[in-house]
Amino acid sequence: MDNKHERLLAMIGGSWVAQAVHVAAALDLADMLADGPQTVDEIAGRTGANADAMRRLLRALCTVEVCHDEGGDRFGLAALGQLLRRDHPASLHAWAIWWGTQLWRDWGGLLHSVTTGEASRVQSTGTGGFGHLTADEGAAAVFHRAMAELTRLSAVGVLEHFDFAAVDSVIDVGGGSGEFLLMILDAHPQLRGTVFDQPHAQPHAEQRIGQRGLADRCSFLAGDFFHSVPAGADAYLLKSVIHDWPDEKAGIILQRCRAAMDDTARLLLVERVLPDQLDTSLEHRDAVRGDLTMLVALGARERSAQCIGDLLQGAGFRVVRSQPIGMGLTLVEAAPV
Numbered sequence: 212m213d214n215k216h217e218r219l220l221a222m223i224g225g226s227w228v229a230q231a232v233h234v235a236a237a238l239d240l241a242d243m244l245a246d247g248p249q250t251v252d253e254i255a256g257r258t259g260a261n262a263d264a265m266r267r268l269l270r271a272l273c274t275v276e277v278c279h280d281e282g283g284d285r286f287g288l289a290a291l292g293q294l295l296r297r298d299h300p301a302s303l304h305a306w307a308i309w310w311g312t313q314l315w316r317d318w319g320g321l322l323h324s325v326t327t328g329e330a331s332r333v334q335s336t337g338t339g340g341f342g343h344l345t346a347d348e349g350a351a352a353v354f355h356r357a358m359a360e361l362t363r364l365s366a367v368g369v370l371e372h373f374d375f376a377a378v379d380s381v382i383d384v385g386g387g388s389g390e391f392l393l394m395i396l397d398a399h400p401q402l403r404g405t406v407f408d409q410p411h412a413q414p415h416a417e418q419r420i421g422q423r424g425l426a427d428r429c430s431f432l433a434g435d436f437f438h439s440v441p442a443g444a445d446a447y448l449l450k451s452v453i454h455d456w457p458d459e460k461a462g463i464i465l466q467r468c469r470a471a472m473d474d475t476a477r478l479l480l481v482e483r484v485l486p487d488q489l490d491t492s493l494e495h496r497d498a499v500r501g502d503l504t505m506l507v508a509l510g511a512r513e514r515s516a517q518c519i520g521d522l523l524q525g526a527g528f529r530v531v532r533s534q535p536i537g538m539g540l541t542l543v544e545a546a547p548v
Contacts (some may be wrong), residue, residue, distance in 0.1 A: 227271075228275055230311055230315070231272055231275070231277075232272075232275075232277060232307050232311070233307050233308060233310065233311020233312070233315070234268060234311070235268070235272055235278075235292070235295055235307070236295050236304050236305075236307035236308050236311070239258075239297070240258070240269075240272075240278075241292050241293065241296040241297075241304070242296055242298070244278070244286070244287055244288040244292070245296055245298075247287065248285045248288075249285060249286065250285050251265055251266045251269065251284050251285075251286065252284075254269070272292070273286070273289070276289045276291045276292075277291050277295070301360075301364065302360055303360055304356075304360070305357040305360055306357040306360050308353050309357040312350075313353075313354070313508075314507075314508065316332075316335045317332050317335070317507040317508045318503075318507055320334055320335070320507055321506075321507050324506050324507045324510070325506075328506075328510065329510050330507060330508060330509050330510035330511075331508075332508050339509070339510065340455075340509060341354075341409070341411075341455075345410070345411045351415070355388040355412060355415040355416075356388075356415075358387045358388065358390070358451075359390035359419070361538075362387075362390040362391045362394075363390060363394065365481060365536060365538045365540050366391050366395070367537075368536025368537045368540065369395075369450075369479070369536060370394070370395065371536070372534045372536055372542050373446075373542065373544065375395055375398070375446070378402065378445035378446045378477075379401065379403065379445055380402065380403050380443070380446070381395060381403075381444055381445065381447075381448055382404065382405045382407055382440070382441055382444040382446075382447050382448070383404065383406050383450070384407050384408075384436055384440055384448065384449045384468060385408055385436060385450075385452040385455075386407060386412075386448070386450070387406075387408055387412050387415070388406075388412060388415040389416040389419055389420060389429065391450050392404045392406055392429065392448065393419060393420065393423050393429065395448075396429055397425075402428065403429070404428065404429045404430075405429070405430050405431070405432050405444070406420075406430070407431075407432050407434055407436065407440065407441055408433070408434075409434075410433045412431075412433075413431050413433055417431050436467055436468075437460065438467070439467055439470070439471070440467045440468050440470070440471040441471060442470075443471070443473075444476065445475075445476055445477070446476065446478075446479060447468050447471070447477070447478050448481075449478070449479070450481040451481060451482065451483075451540075452464065453480060453482055453514075453519070454483065454501075454505055454511055454512065454514065455505070455509050456511050457511055457512070458518075461511075461522055462522055462525055462526055465478075465522060465523060465525075465526035465528065466527070468526070469526050469527040469547060472547055474547050476547065477531075477544060477546060478528060478544070478547075479543070479544055479545075480542070480543040480544075480545065481536070481541070481542055481543075482513070482514070482519060482540065483501050483502075483513045483541070484513075484519065484533070484543075485498055485499075485502065485513050485514060485515045486515075487515060487516075487517075494539060497539050498513065498539060501513050516533060516541075519543060523543075523545050524548075527548050528546065528548060529545060529546055529548050530543060530544070530545050531546050532544050
């Protein structure tokens, strides 16, 4: 068997890693091993797992650098595994669970999505978009935790490349649990902010606002950005919102923002921007993975710089500048025309 067969077989079977990491997160293995290595019997006893099956999982996790084998049937936590701890400042614990459950089911419907152009999520949840979160509090909790984890990783880049010291108020449109806005408010004590999202996000946002001691400068407002967006802020932030929707609906969201803004306000989009020409780099693989994830989950898409610019122009904006901020994301600053 030549190298091409080996490479393709590895691709075909590559999904095992996502599920192994998901199970590690679901069983809180990283938290369990945070204080040091333990025996398989100890780990199995604390998780209620079968000891032999747990040993096999831990050995598998060693091959992808999540765990390491200490010998003597003892396993510890490797550097990557630290990021699965709930208390790690850059934790991806909830994202591993979200990917291994909801997105796992969504990706199982890729054939349906490619042949129809529709989200496969409708088949598994009975509703499109994020409607299932309203009916499933557990899923909503994992989703908002996962989004907060990803937001922490990208917020630093926005803070570095936009001068929030020049504004007094920010509205985080579709802001979920408010993690992005809270990081901005922490960095700029003069700011006041509002998290604007659907009611399923409210308990998670209000809890986070209270935990951060920012209730005097931050509030949550429930609403529907397809109908209207709160008026009067100096800056409107939409982090990974536009890519959740097909062009028509994305345009409506931007139009509602424009209607809420005066001529001096700024719109800040944080989005993945697809390159015009793809190559085989990991960065470009991440870009197309994100694009297909939007397809199967939401019937939506990632967009090129030209497509984003066209949407903004159609909604009454002009692009002021675009700045890559890391994590495959770009900050697009737009002003009303």
